[in-house]
Amino acid sequence: MKRASIKHLCAGMALAISSCLWAQTAATQPAAASSAQPWWKGAVLYEIYPRSFQDSNDDGIGDLNGITRRLDYLKTLGVDAIWLSPIYPSPQVDFGYDISNYEAIDPQYGTLKDFDHLVAEAKKRNIRIIMDLVLNHTSDKHPWFIESRSSKTNPKRDWYVWRDGKGAGQPPNDWQSDFGHSAWQFDPKTNQYYYHKFYIQQPDLNWNNPAVRKAMYDVERFWINRGVAGFRLDAITTLFEDPQWRDDVAVKDENGKTKINEYGDTQLDDAMTNNLPEVHDVLRQLRQVADSYKGRDVVLIGETYLNSINDLKKMYGANDDELQLPMDMQIGFINKLDVSLFRKRIDEVQNDVNGDEPMIVFDNHDNPRWDRYGDGTHNQDIGRVIATILFATRGTALFYYGDEIGMVTTPPTRKEDVKDPVGLTGWPKNKGRDGERTPMQWDDGPNAGFTAANVTPWLPIPPSYKTVNVKNQVMDFDSMLNWYKQLIEFRRSTPALRDGKNVMLNTSDNNVLSWLRVAPGQPAVVIACNFTAQPQKVSFDLSSQGITGKQAKTLMKTPGSSDPSSLDNVQLPPFGVYMGQVQ
Numbered sequence: 001m002k003r004a005s006i007k008h009l010c011a012g013m014a015l016a017i018s019s020c021l022w023a024q025t026a027a028t029q030p031a032a033a034s035s036a037q038p039w040w041k042g043a044v045l046y047e048i049y050p051r052s053f054q055d056s057n058d059d060g061i062g063d064l065n066g067i068t069r070r071l072d073y074l075k076t077l078g079v080d081a082i083w084l085s086p087i088y089p090s091p092q093v094d095f096g097y098d099i100s101n102y103e104a105i106d107p108q109y110g111t112l113k114d115f116d117h118l119v120a121e122a123k124k125r126n127i128r129i130i131m132d133l134v135l136n137h138t139s140d141k142h143p144w145f146i147e148s149r150s151s152k153t154n155p156k157r158d159w160y161v162w163r164d165g166k167g168a169g170q171p172p173n174d175w176q177s178d179f180g181h182s183a184w185q186f187d188p189k190t191n192q193y194y195y196h197k198f199y200i201q202q203p204d205l206n207w208n209n210p211a212v213r214k215a216m217y218d219v220e221r222f223w224i225n226r227g228v229a230g231f232r233l234d235a236i237t238t239l240f241e242d243p244q245w246r247d248d249v250a251v252k253d254e255n256g257k258t259k260i261n262e263y264g265d266t267q268l269d270d271a272m273t274n275n276l277p278e279v280h281d282v283l284r285q286l287r288q289v290a291d292s293y294k295g296r297d298v299v300l301i302g303e304t305y306l307n308s309i310n311d312l313k314k315m316y317g318a319n320d321d322e323l324q325l326p327m328d329m330q331i332g333f334i335n336k337l338d339v340s341l342f343r344k345r346i347d348e349v350q351n352d353v354n355g356d357e358p359m360i361v362f363d364n365h366d367n368p369r370w371d372r373y374g375d376g377t378h379n380q381d382i383g384r385v386i387a388t389i390l391f392a393t394r395g396t397a398l399f400y401y402g403d404e405i406g407m408v409t410t411p412p413t414r415k416e417d418v419k420d421p422v423g424l425t426g427w428p429k430n431k432g433r434d435g436e437r438t439p440m441q442w443d444d445g446p447n448a449g450f451t452a453a454n455v456t457p458w459l460p461i462p463p464s465y466k467t468v469n470v471k472n473q474v475m476d477f478d479s480m481l482n483w484y485k486q487l488i489e490f491r492r493s494t495p496a497l498r499d500g501k502n503v504m505l506n507t508s509d510n511n512v513l514s515w516l517r518v519a520p521g522q523p524a525v526v527i528a529c530n531f532t533a534q535p536q537k538v539s540f541d542l543s544s545q546g547i548t549g550k551q552a553k554t555l556m557k558t559p560g561s562s563d564p565s566s567l568d569n570v571q572l573p574p575f576g577v578y579m580g581q582v583q
């Protein structure tokens with residue numbers, strides 16, 4: 001595929017959206033990975049926040065039929081699987097992460113029939129569905145909790161974490177909720193406290209109870225039987241609490257002063273309630289269930305915010321018998337373009353997890369979008385740098401709806417508009433997560449094509465939709481959308497990019513992050529990303545890799561930049577990217 005000729009073609013037919021690069025390449029898209037590998041290796045995964053993707057019944061809330069309607073778009077983008085954040089019945093205090101029935105669909109999103117239809121239509125396009133499995137807690141409206149709180153002798157009492165207080169009005173210990181204030185809620189009916197790592201309406205399950213485990217493994221089977229290809233395991237590191245109920249410890253700043261967090265609480269480490277070793281038993285059991293479906297390659301992805309590569313490594317399991325894809329949050333959330341930190345952490349996940357598959361994450365429904373890396377002047381170029389790191393390093397790539405068009409974080413400006421309770425507790429320091437959950441921007445028409453013109457969407461459409469939308473970007477060869485699409489395509493069709501080893505280059509350069517992808521018997525690919533606002537020149541000596549050639553065929557480069565004359569002289573504009581196949 002030659003860029004120049006396609007650009008020319010597009011210019012002549014500006015309005016024929018379905019033609020040009022966008023449609024042409026979809027038809028030639030090869031399968032995601034060679035058949036010897038599980039489907040998720042090197043795959044491209046796309047997170048959908050269903051409330052915000054596409055409304056099909058004009059109630060201002062996205063739904064399953066809306067997602068089905070957009071499957072062709074996802075196919076053309078090159079997505080192998082979509083992860084749906086929770087669509088189960090829920091009081092929606094935490095927008096679905098408070099589940100009141102694990103084996104049904106919330107009527108806001110549709111029905112089980114709609115779900116089956118989505119799975120079937122996605123399958124026709126070779127797209128798999130990944131469910132979000134919330135194991136740490138249920139909703140306080142789940143029948144299990146209603147029973148549990150009804151009396152101390154109820155058979156479900158021990159399904160949750162109940163304790164006596166230390167004294168009148170005093171919770172059992174100092175543990176805090178991730179969403180602010182004490183993690184203990186007093187329940188006057190039985191004079192005990194229950195534990196909630198998240199909202200008060202999200203009581204934690206007691207994973208020491210075998211009946212809880214069995215119930216949840218049955219949920220896992222229910223959805224695999226219904227055709228899902230895997231699960232994203234929510235808050236998986238927080239299933240267990242210290243069996244001795246010891247206090248957490250206050251975090252001090254560099255002057256030894258206790259820190260206060262954005263909710264106004266003393267900041268504690270959460271060593272007593274996070275990443276306890278017992279989690280690994282559960283991961284092995286979940287994996288056994290997944291693996292019992294022979295030939296299905298059911299994948300387990302973990303929401304694993306961890307502090308070290310060692311902890312991340314453990315999540316794969318000592319015998320590769322836990323998560324296939326624990327998310328690496330160490331790279332994507334560095335939150336500043338620091339070449340040496342990126343190099344170090346990419347190297348770690350490439351080399352220090354026993355050769356297992358990395359999964360780098362930059363964006364999701366809980367964090368400000370990619371534009372947190374922006375400098376306000378070169379944001380588009382910085383967005384390209386991030387996408388390049390995501391797709392051109394070895395691993396399974398996961399990105400968040402809207403990233404591909406460069407949708408930006410748009411937080412509420414007034415407290416009364418906030419929907420996410422975190423934003424109400426934390427206002428104004430923490431405005432909550434609404435800013436990264438705004439509706440998908442499909443076109444520049446009313447409500448950005450997300451819902452009908454006369455409907456008020458559940459979150460406002462960001463003003464950027466007039467220019468930042470799918471319809472505009474399909475037609476623009478140099479758009480973020482086409483950058484994503486080309487990266488995904490090259491990754492599929494170029495063996496070194498798909499499976500090759502990752503070798504860092506020019507490791508003392510602190511302005512440009514460069515690396516090589518090498519696979520036996522295949523042309524290597526060199527990638528360079530300028531992390532600075534100044535032009536940079538780089539040169540590559542690949543002789544230590546046994547490569548003597550100095551010429552490369554350009555695969556991708558920042559729009560407007562020129563092809564390098566040789567690998568001795570690669571010029572990068574500010575935050576520029578170059579990717580070339582070594583000849």
Ligand code: GLC
Pocket residue numbers: 094097098134198234235303365366
């Ligand atoms: C996870 C989810 C987040 C949710 C929390 C509690 O971190 O990603 O959205 O609020 O768990 O379920």
